[in-house]
Amino acid sequence: MTTTQPTYEPAITFDFRRALHENRLKGLWKMMVDYRLPYIGATLALAVSALAKTFTYLLLRFFADDVLAQGKFIGGSLVTTSLWIGAGFVGLAIVEGGFSFLSGRLAAYTAEGITRRLRDFLFDHIQRLSFSYHATTPTGDLIERVTSDVDALRRFFSEQGIGMGRIILLFVINFAAILNLNVELGLISVIVIPFMLWVSLWFFKKVTKAYEEYQAQEAVLSTTLQENLTGVRVVKAFARQEYEKNKFEKDNWGKFLKGKILLFMHSMFWPLSDIVLGLQMLFGFVYAANMAINGEITVGMYIAYVGLVVWLIWPIRNLGRIIVSASTGMVSYGRLMEVVKQAREPLHDGKYQPAGAVRGEIVFENVSFMYSDGKSDALKNISFHVKPGQAVALLGSTGSGKTSLVNLLPRFHEYTGGRILLDGVELKDYPRAYLRRQIGIVEQEPFLFSRSIRENITYGVGRDVPQEEVERAAKAAAIHDVILTFPDGYNTLVGEKGVTLSGGQKQRVTIARTLLKNPRILILDDSTSSVDTETEAEIRAALNQLMENRTTFIIAHRIQSVMNADLILVLDKGEVVQMGTHEELLADPAGMYRRIYDIQTRIDEELEMEIAKAQ
């Protein structure tokens, strides 16, 4: 087996770190690289479509004034003229519809394209952030950002950006057309527009707030529901059904009331703004009708005006709505960029680029380590020496620094003092990727992915593994027989939709995986877990096989798992309090190791005593 693996370079098409900018609008613009032309194209297509609509009414005007009133016929008769005009309407509708479609398609292309590469980038980026970032950031918060905030940005491009463009273009083009018919008429038609825009902005801000309250109450209701359903045994055991019904009733009614407020706001705003805009329109009609009767404008101009003014006035209300919701897109940009600007862990950087596998000689020289929060030293002045193939055991209570120590080896964390030498070269000079390929980790209760068992075993091996090899590894890890009892054998899914594995089973899957990976250095977390004696023996046998010819670090609570190690470090509060082989450590009667050992031997005596007492 070879230890070098093929690397797949995922094609991340755009590095969003280029889109970081203090000004959010500029940041959004930078995000649009490669999509700017299509988006501008979408806006232009929208303009053509809006123009076609405007020309429909101008054609109507031509028909009324030039054809009917003045008798200017195309092709000599009213019949052919009418047919031409009819064809004109169809043609304009096709232009309008065609360009409207083009605009929609280009906007979707932009929005969906940017969203796709944003998701790809975030997925790739986040898994490359440092360990400490992941340790301090709640998963729920990250999920919220990569789902809701990404979707808010998608809507910004697909709906809000183009929606604002549409309303503004409709306004500008139709206003220009009406001004062209008659300036006076144009000006009297937009009297209430600034007022209406202001009111709708005000209203939608209010209604957004009311909607948030409504949603918050919905969340309260969901929590009550969820707690009731998951706690059904408690509810039943205390016979609290009536109490629960009342509690739900209160939240349910509360939501109904919040909904009522929201609906009242809507049912006031829409008809009231209907009245304002409707009266504005009627005022325009009467004014224009008088001008037409007085001969200041033609009948055709009047008809065109009636058609055009609709597109000037009614969309304004929606502009307020879109502007308010676009502001959420801006907030989301900020929240996403907070993630984007985090520094990545460089995987391939390193002064020393070794060619082959490591031998596995490890030297710690006065190594200290402090977490970035700087509260206290996790490790203090650790020094020891491991020869290739040797096993080092770390014994100590929770929080004594065992895990912190082994986390330094794959460079999950960087030591802050002293140095670690691997095969005589400082650990910090190795590329992280290289180290992680050389090191295998078996955790006590490892994380499995919701894939098939087979995929979990070959996860991260980085090459195609034939089934026989997978089975051989599973047999060696004493998990093969268990897997065969699952409904689909090796293809059984792990997790909610498949089987749930016990801690011991998960651990053995990881052992099989590590056997396939075949690392030179091994880290085993062998803390006590509640497995029965038989399984424990099986796991032990599997572990012993795994440890052969590898430099191994064993984390343990129990003497039993450490006594065969070549070197035992007894850790307490981040310091090595004792170091040596089992025999050496036992020789020190005052040492911690000896004390632990004594208690263990006493257990058997005590058990015998207990049983004797019973008899």
Add this chain to the structure above:
Amino acid sequence: MSDTDLIELEEEEHTSQLTAPVFRRILTLLKPHWKWVLGFLITIALTSALDAWFTYLNKQIVDTGIVPGDKARVMQLAVIYGVFQLLQAGFVFTFIYLAGVLGERVQYDLRKMLFNHLQDLSLSYYAQNAVGRLIARVTSDTGRVADLLTWGVVDTTWAVMNIITSVTFMALINWRLALIVFTVIPLMLFIAVQFRKRILVEYRTARRTNSKITGAFNENFQGVRVVKALLREDENTREFQGLTTQMYNASYRAAWLSALFLPTVQIIAALALGVIVGYGGTQIQVGMMTIGGIQAFVSYLTFMMWPIQDLARVYAEMQHSIASAERIFKLADTPPEVHDRPGAVPAETLMGEIEFDHVDFFYEDRKPVLTDFTLKVKPGETIALVGPTGGGKSTIVNLLCRFYEPRSGVIRINGRDYRDYTLASIHSRIGIVLQTPHLFSGSVRDNIRYGRLEAADEEIVEAAKIAGAHDFIVTLEKGYDHNVGEGGNLLSVGQKQLISLARAVLARPELFIMDEATSSVDTLTEALIQKGMENLMQGRTSFVIAHRLSTIRRADRILVIENGRIAEQGTHAELLKLRGHYYRLYTQQFRHELEARYGVAEEEMKEEREALAAD
């Protein structure tokens, strides 16, 4: 969240073909609110009719006002127009408010009905239905049905009314031309529905993929340690890009189909318009058509796409709403498996002999769990249940609490079949502490009070003291008013268990049931829990699913449950002598418990040994 989505989507797939009976049943939901329904139906119909009328008024202004130059007529029509506008605003207010509030109300009613019914359903129902699924029933399914009944009906009424009145006015202007419009409406509708259905399919694919994307993000965040250790970053990103590509394809298709939808309908309308203008223009000469009439046709046809779009949308979504309703009714129709028998009497006390008489039991999968199980328990006795997972310990407790009832055989309390008693009278005399204690959002005090709702504050403190919870509660920032968080998540498992002990104490149960936690809690809390249990068990019949040695040793009788039978029973001393199942379980547990404490603190070990010696 994403899980719920997934379940929902999976279930959307299958719906029965019998929609008509379901639909009739949905309509009965509106019966109690028929006045509201009538109210919004009338107002939406009037709103719609006025919408069409406005266009006709515009035609009249041109034909009878402007063309003859009659200013008085213009003013007269303008006044009518203005009055209509005010009337319509009133109608709009009424239908938005009535339909909206009714929608909220229907949802409120449905949720109340479902929640109350869920309270009565037996544990067997909960065992077969994931909580996520039930939540989806109560939250999203009710929303969809309420939407169909209100906005669905509003949109349909508006659209149908709008089409009818528009066609009527067109027929008034020129019935031949109206006939042309009338014939293209079905075509427009057909095309619109086809579009809508396809868009919905793509939209749902996108949603399903979106759930997968969220899942992938979630798993990668939670398993980031494994990802990094196995250098799986590149491969993961590549896999993820497969998902985002799927997502891109589905959402892009949905978006451009949407963009194509309206223009297509619009162009069909324009074709009709072309024919009308081409033909109508020639009729002006013969006085069959006026310029105002042409203008009205242009308006009617331009706005015809809105009712068409509404109808298509409601129609396409209707089948999903009906599927939702079907699922709601199915839940509401499920009868509770365990319920009071006719003539059941309240149990006066549970402090009597409890007897399992040849009880058989199996869960829904029909695999036997208990077979011919017989047991007699004297009042006040403490029974410890030990044995391997899946042996039947929890089932005994479930039957005892009457969460389930025996499939055959009888359970007697005080010599009488416990099915002759009312459920409430049994449950109100039981105190239960679960392995994974369940708390509700709210304060510590609220959670303890759950045991007895009418308890005074002093009694709560008293109960907490007995349970050994008082000391830690007062160290909390807000003491008894401290918020425990959703599901009690802000507290540790040990603290949650102490509070649920206090809750059980307050209930003053006659029968106490405890499922000990297997997960380790810190030593101090552990000691407190032990003390609390001891206090609680005094003078009560107790069943404990025991994991701790001290609990086991303290029991009056120990039952070793294996494969649904009592493998061994007796006192601690008796069972040790047998050197059988119990002996093996005990020695293994003994080692584990003592070994687990090695590195932690030697002092505790001493105490433990002293306690052992004192026993």
